[in-house]
Amino acid sequence: MTDAPLTRDDKRAAKRAARFENPWRSPKLAWGAGLLLSVVALGILGRLFWDLEAVFTGANMLKIPPIGFENLRGQSGTFANPLGTDGAGRDMLALLIIGAPNTLFVGLMASLIGMSVGIVLGFTAGFVGGRTDDTIRVLSDVMITIPPLLILVVVQSVFGDVSLTLMALLIAGFVWQSPTRLIRAQVLSMREAGYVQMARLSGASTPHIMFKEMLPNLVPYLFGSFIASVTTSIVTAVGLEVLGLGPQRVPTLGRIIYEAINAGALIQNLWWWWGLPTLLLAVMFIGLLLVNLGLDEVSNPRLRKL
Amino acid sequence: MSHLTISDLSIDFPTSKGVVHAVVRLNLAVAKGRRVGFIGESGSGKTTTALAIMQMLTEPGRVAGGQIILGGTDMLALSEAEMRQARLSKVSYIPQGAMNSLNPIMRIEDQLWDGIVAHEPATSQTDLKARSDHTLASVGLPPHVARLYPHELSGGMKQRVCIAMGVTLSPDLIIADEPTSALDVVTQRHVMQTLKDVQAQIGAGLILIGHDMGLMAQSVDELAVLRHGKLVEHGDVRQIIEAPKHPYTKDLISSVPLVGGDSFLDDAPAEPPKGRGTPGVALLQFDGVSKVYGANTALHPLSFALEGDVPKIVSIVGQSGSGKSTMGSLMLGFNDPSTGKVLYEGQDVSRMTGAQALDFRKNVQAVFQDPYACFNPFYRVDHALKFPFKRFGYATSDAQVQTAMEDACDAVGLDPSLILRRYPHQLSGGQRQRLIVARALMLQPKLLIADEPVSMVDASLRATILKNIHDLKDKHGISILYITHDLATAYHVSDYVMVLYRGRVVEAGPPKDVIGAPQHDYTRLLIDSIPWPDVDRGWGTPTTEEEDAARLARMAQDHATVRRGDIPGFTLS
Numbered sequence: 001m002t003d004a005p006l007t008r009d010d011k012r013a014a015k016r017a018a019r020f021e022n023p024w025r026s027p028k029l030a031w032g033a034g035l036l037l038s039v040v041a042l043g044i045l046g047r048l049f050w051d052l053e054a055v056f057t058g059a060n061m062l063k064i065p066p067i068g069f070e071n072l073r074g075q076s077g078t079f080a081n082p083l084g085t086d087g088a089g090r091d092m093l094a095l096l097i098i099g100a101p102n103t104l105f106v107g108l109m110a111s112l113i114g115m116s117v118g119i120v121l122g123f124t125a126g127f128v129g130g131r132t133d134d135t136i137r138v139l140s141d142v143m144i145t146i147p148p149l150l151i152l153v154v155v156q157s158v159f160g161d162v163s164l165t166l167m168a169l170l171i172a173g174f175v176w177q178s179p180t181r182l183i184r185a186q187v188l189s190m191r192e193a194g195y196v197q198m199a200r201l202s203g204a205s206t207p208h209i210m211f212k213e214m215l216p217n218l219v220p221y222l223f224g225s226f227i228a229s230v231t232t233s234i235v236t237a238v239g240l241e242v243l244g245l246g247p248q249r250v251p252t253l254g255r256i257i258y259e260a261i262n263a264g265a266l267i268q269n270l271w272w273w274w275g276l277p278t279l280l281l282a283v284m285f286i287g288l289l290l291v292n293l294g295l296d297e298v299s300n301p302r303l304r305k306l
Numbered sequence: 307m308s309h310l311t312i313s314d315l316s317i318d319f320p321t322s323k324g325v326v327h328a329v330v331r332l333n334l335a336v337a338k339g340r341r342v343g344f345i346g347e348s349g350s351g352k353t354t355t356a357l358a359i360m361q362m363l364t365e366p367g368r369v370a371g372g373q374i375i376l377g378g379t380d381m382l383a384l385s386e387a388e389m390r391q392a393r394l395s396k397v398s399y400i401p402q403g404a405m406n407s408l409n410p411i412m413r414i415e416d417q418l419w420d421g422i423v424a425h426e427p428a429t430s431q432t433d434l435k436a437r438s439d440h441t442l443a444s445v446g447l448p449p450h451v452a453r454l455y456p457h458e459l460s461g462g463m464k465q466r467v468c469i470a471m472g473v474t475l476s477p478d479l480i481i482a483d484e485p486t487s488a489l490d491v492v493t494q495r496h497v498m499q500t501l502k503d504v505q506a507q508i509g510a511g512l513i514l515i516g517h518d519m520g521l522m523a524q525s526v527d528e529l530a531v532l533r534h535g536k537l538v539e540h541g542d543v544r545q546i547i548e549a550p551k552h553p554y555t556k557d558l559i560s561s562v563p564l565v566g567g568d569s570f571l572d573d574a575p576a577e578p579p580k581g582r583g584t585p586g587v588a589l590l591q592f593d594g595v596s597k598v599y600g601a602n603t604a605l606h607p608l609s610f611a612l613e614g615d616v617p618k619i620v621s622i623v624g625q626s627g628s629g630k631s632t633m634g635s636l637m638l639g640f641n642d643p644s645t646g647k648v649l650y651e652g653q654d655v656s657r658m659t660g661a662q663a664l665d666f667r668k669n670v671q672a673v674f675q676d677p678y679a680c681f682n683p684f685y686r687v688d689h690a691l692k693f694p695f696k697r698f699g700y701a702t703s704d705a706q707v708q709t710a711m712e713d714a715c716d717a718v719g720l721d722p723s724l725i726l727r728r729y730p731h732q733l734s735g736g737q738r739q740r741l742i743v744a745r746a747l748m749l750q751p752k753l754l755i756a757d758e759p760v761s762m763v764d765a766s767l768r769a770t771i772l773k774n775i776h777d778l779k780d781k782h783g784i785s786i787l788y789i790t791h792d793l794a795t796a797y798h799v800s801d802y803v804m805v806l807y808r809g810r811v812v813e814a815g816p817p818k819d820v821i822g823a824p825q826h827d828y829t830r831l832l833i834d835s836i837p838w839p840d841v842d843r844g845w846g847t848p849t850t851e852e853e854d855a856a857r858l859a860r861m862a863q864d865h866a867t868v869r870r871g872d873i874p875g876f877t878l879s
Contacts, residue, residue, distance in 0.1 A: 194679025201638065202694030203667040216684040
């Protein structure tokens, strides 16, 4: 081969072309996944390398600022508590190590359950049709109009202290409607597609048509819908926690913010107490948004640019 | 003096697989008042060239070189704002699917005014109204159409509205991109006549894009034949049709099947193969079958019986809305009839047990219209062949399935090594449709329903695919129901023809009689409306639209079937 060495422009063009051909390699998807994984990594590495005993009340000095800052009492940060401590002497780093994955867990768990319900109901409604379709559609339409926070506030105050899983289950009750409607619509249009008719002609059974012929083509939509409902679930969970509902004994990002507000962290200038969990939430949401945009490009080739 | 001059035009589409040269060094001139046809198969660059004149190439396409001069203006040098002024006032575009081009929530006249208001400063309301009424009248639409919404118009009327939009500002050039491809032949003739009339009236040049040699022969003065982005032949339409120079042009012309013309099929074998049906029992029987959708009757009660002992091809011919596709889906058991029974070997199709249903599926297969939709984009194309083969219990080993697939590909003229293991989007429409025929061949059904199998395939490939389907009868003894709107192909391939109009059989019999010498007025109208690739032959008897509408209304009242003789093994009652 005597080809001239590729110039930088050529390489860039080749890279763009490869990305066009395989949308899973989009930088949005990579960055988004990276941000989300960093939250997971914080949880895993933290448990390995940090002393989690520091998470208990009174385990450290109170209201210590992060390294390089001074609090109102003139104390400066120490390496014992690199991100500072809260008003009850809990180490912020340890709180975040436990709290951030918990919040992510509630979001993932809730939308996993919601999506599974949505897939089953959406396929049933779209494929079976008739009365079944009417029932499922009316049910999901009615549920969409009910504001989840309102109901959840009432339910949670009845339950009192709830576990993370129960919290996820309760939220799941409000995130199955949109996937149901989305999948139903896709199934309805796909049911008339030539290849589905071809499959019927080939003597395929209904489960085969649903799961082998239709479902693979729905995968990008399902992913997109899943990410969207993770976002909704996290927002709902954090909303409840900031109101002081939700799990009382387990640290979550929302709970940390609730306690910071409760203890007057804003007027005492204890910015790290509420600021760090908010920053982490922002990282999660930006990560989810980027993943969602990347998946959009996968499912809709028109959005791809060369 | 030429009005539009295209010189050395090249258009490139950069893709991930390298640059595609959609148009290569094209030179062409269109004189004022002349009609020029662009003909070629899909991907030949005909629409791309036309869009380039208006700077409307879709991303990422770009003009790589050359010049387009229209009436002294360099069209490629115009800025976006200047081009916006030039569109419609200098060059207008009549799109393919009129139904999608009109705004569904605006009245027709408002949509016509949009174009005028955008190009001319401060036009008074009365002036606008007068101009839109005048334009609508010039395309043969009654004045009340102005106040209607698009959904209240028929397909032909919508296409006329699009023509009206194209001519409101008397442009120098009209580009019509397959303006009649979505219309039935009867309407097509009237719409083309309208287009020719207004074009002559305003003296504009016309570029007609299409793939139908017959339509071109009847509509244009000059013909430009494009292939792979290159102009292969250009000249007077008469000269090209009577004495084509380029082999590709010859192919294009000879691929148009003619009623009464030479057959494109091989001679029938001396010994017809044995049919695959069970003797004594009708393979497929309609027993007073009708289908009603709401207030619409798609199919009036119809009874016939098709025997399977001697394989035959029965054509069901009709325009869109005639009920022919409804018949197809009833036969396949995709729809249940409103009254009557569809019987397969004596079994009611809608009341079958699991084992019977599987046997029915095994023996009644189909080829559908749209080869692009028939393959699941998630799987390699093998899946469409392999899955039913295994499901119906023909498969004994993986190697045997592979051989069967390869043999089937060979039989329809596809090279298995180039086709199998590919994804559907890597194959052309023609290849996919042949693969679907190969699938039918592999499954060896007793009956094949072919619903418009070639209407979405390039003209040059139609004859080959029909030959493949015909071979299923001649070599494999499969009986075929061929559903089509194309009388010429039905004439050649079928043993029996039923002409459908509004859900009723109006004429039935052997094709030589029904299509060769039609007796029913509707069949005659259909045959008259076929554009012949022959410049001297007029486009049917010159009837006006009103006369035809009156004829059709009269026919709708007349329910009798004209019977033109029977063939053994098929009884229509």
